[in-house]
Amino acid sequence: MIKVLLYEDNPQLREGLTMLIDGSEGFNVLGAFKNCSNIAFEVSSYKPDVILMDIDMPGVNGLEGLRIVRQQNTDVSILMLTVFDDNKNIFEALQNGANGYILKKTPPAKLLEYIQEAATGGAPMTASVAAQVLKMFSQINIPAGNDYNLSEREKQVLQLLVKGYSYKMIAAEMFIAMDTVRSHIKKIYEKLHVNSKSEAVAKAFRDRIV
Amino acid sequence: MIKVLLYEDNPQLREGLTMLIDGSEGFNVLGAFKNCSNIAFEVSSYKPDVILMDIDMPGVNGLEGLRIVRQQNTDVSILMLTVFDDNKNIFEALQNGANGYILKKTPPAKLLEYIQEAATGGAPMTASVAAQVLKMFSQINIPAGNDYNLSEREKQVLQLLVKGYSYKMIAAEMFIAMDTVRSHIKKIYEKLHVNSKSEAVAKAFRDRIV
DNA sequence: TTCAAATACCCCCATTTATGTGATTGAATA
DNA sequence: TATTCAATCACATAAATGGGGGTATTTGAA
Numbered sequence: 001m002i003k004v005l006l007y008e009d010n011p012q013l014r015e016g017l018t019m020l021i022d023g024s025e026g027f028n029v030l031g032a033f034k035n036c037s038n039i040a041f042e043v044s045s046y047k048p049d050v051i052l053m054d055i056d057m058p059g060v061n062g063l064e065g066l067r068i069v070r071q072q073n074t075d076v077s078i079l080m081l082t083v084f085d086d087n088k089n090i091f092e093a094l095q096n097g098a099n100g101y102i103l104k105k106t107p108p109a110k111l112l113e114y115i116q117e118a119a120t121g122g123a124p125m126t127a128s129v130a131a132q133v134l135k136m137f138s139q140i141n142i143p144a145g146n147d148y149n150l151s152e153r154e155k156q157v158l159q160l161l162v163k164g165y166s167y168k169m170i171a172a173e174m175f176i177a178m179d180t181v182r183s184h185i186k187k188i189y190e191k192l193h194v195n196s197k198s199e200a201v202a203k204a205f206r207d208r209i210v
Numbered sequence: 211m212i213k214v215l216l217y218e219d220n221p222q223l224r225e226g227l228t229m230l231i232d233g234s235e236g237f238n239v240l241g242a243f244k245n246c247s248n249i250a251f252e253v254s255s256y257k258p259d260v261i262l263m264d265i266d267m268p269g270v271n272g273l274e275g276l277r278i279v280r281q282q283n284t285d286v287s288i289l290m291l292t293v294f295d296d297n298k299n300i301f302e303a304l305q306n307g308a309n310g311y312i313l314k315k316t317p318p319a320k321l322l323e324y325i326q327e328a329a330t331g332g333a334p335m336t337a338s339v340a341a342q343v344l345k346m347f348s349q350i351n352i353p354a355g356n357d358y359n360l361s362e363r364e365k366q367v368l369q370l371l372v373k374g375y376s377y378k379m380i381a382a383e384m385f386i387a388m389d390t391v392r393s394h395i396k397k398i399y400e401k402l403h404v405n406s407k408s409e410a411v412a413k414a415f416r417d418r419i420v
Numbered sequence: 421t422t423c424a425a426a427t428a429c430c431c432c433c434a435t436t437t438a439t440g441t442g443a444t445t446g447a448a449t450a
Numbered sequence: 451t452a453t454t455c456a457a458t459c460a461c462a463t464a465a466a467t468g469g470g471g472g473t474a475t476t477t478g479a480a
Contacts, residue, residue, distance in 0.1 A: 185468085189469095
């Protein structure tokens, strides 16, 4: 029996979803609420397996609700449920540990399937949402194979720069003279086309050299 | 009619998949190859809608094949097909613009459904893969709402530090004295618990303050 | 064999940072 | 009203950095 909590401000939809889910074999709706203002309490007392969470709700909305729950409970599966598949909300929800992201236009049968999937550790997503998620991945892309031809040693130095080490500390860490560190760093700056530690660090992050 | 190219080193599986897909209504397998050594040519001559790509292949493997295709063609949908849902390959594939990631144990009917989904711009993923993708998202997470209580002004300064600006340049940019920049930076260091520019920059990236 | 790259080291010196110890103003708030 | 705090500026000084010159050894590829 999958125990479900439901957060949805629209009374019709809330009723409808409750009926659908609670009326289905193997599902049990423990409660349905119009916003997340008491979600911390509700989750800890009802102990649901899955939370169906609308994003746009007056009062405490779904994203805030998500955060609140995730601050204390990493166990329950949270399925975001919205009308729009807009990039910003998707990203924010997933960043905050949502387990899935599905659109309200999802047909009932599919919805139940999704809940089931979420309950068993899956990550159900509407196709259009999944596509956007993947796009985000490729956007934060590595300029393929672009490590700027840094030599092994230079990469090591850059790693340590990123850790905030000073020249002196790097020298100690690598058992080489500080002057050697300097010449490595000069070479790194050349290759990365930068001329300061902070730029090098920034570039290392941006281009995932680290 | 969905035009499919297939890359799979195992002869049995290659045959089997070809039969399955080509034998199904609405699908057409244009070709099936045992590795990606000629993929650039094959893709440009066959112009498939979907590529089914095994990852582990001798010679030019699936990830390399993916990269090769994406270097010239952003249009075709590429579905990665593997035995294991190991984190590293998933991440790498998605980074390089794969459109989906499904396991070989996927039942035939589901497989066809996935190909269809990929062809129409979706991003089919096996549930376990989707779950891992989401986990990656929340791993690269912001310590929720944690901007270390930087004031507006301090954030601005940090932004410029990240851009590699020197104190002097920041002062000029913000129309304030260098000493003021200094005191802002001191405050920033305090709040971030660091004591150098490069550490601050690294932290800014890690915690997405920028 | 020759040559380029990578590695390691050295010196000099101007500039930049990091740190410390102040002060003043104005806005918010208790 | 008193107090706090962000934001601004000032002066001093030691340490670290960046940019400019170099040299020597090793290693692997042409």
